[in-house]
Amino acid sequence: MNEGSLEQVWRRLLIRAEIKGLRFHDLRHEGVSRLFERGLNVIEVSSISGHKELRMLRRYAHLNAEDLVGRLG
Numbered sequence: 001m002n003e004g005s006l007e008q009v010w011r012r013l014l015i016r017a018e019i020k021g022l023r024f025h026d027l028r029h030e031g032v033s034r035l036f037e038r039g040l041n042v043i044e045v046s047s048i049s050g051h052k053e054l055r056m057l058r059r060y061a062h063l064n065a066e067d068l069v070g071r072l073g
Contacts, residue, residue, distance in 0.1 A: 032060040037067055 010024050028049065035045045042054065051057040 029060050029062060032057065033062045036061050 014022060032045060032049050035048060042057065046052070046057050049057065049060065051060065
């Protein structure tokens, strides 16, 4: 794979799908949030995502408030 190949493919994909403002890095945020929603714990998610610090992992996790309330009840 050549330098910049992935970026070039990503840009073409966004153009074809008519998506504006989505960065490849945004997918990591989404993925981490979905792993937590599926019930994985912090250790499991950090192992998958590669985060070594809880502080950074928390920045990536955008949890749904309704889901959190549902887990309490």
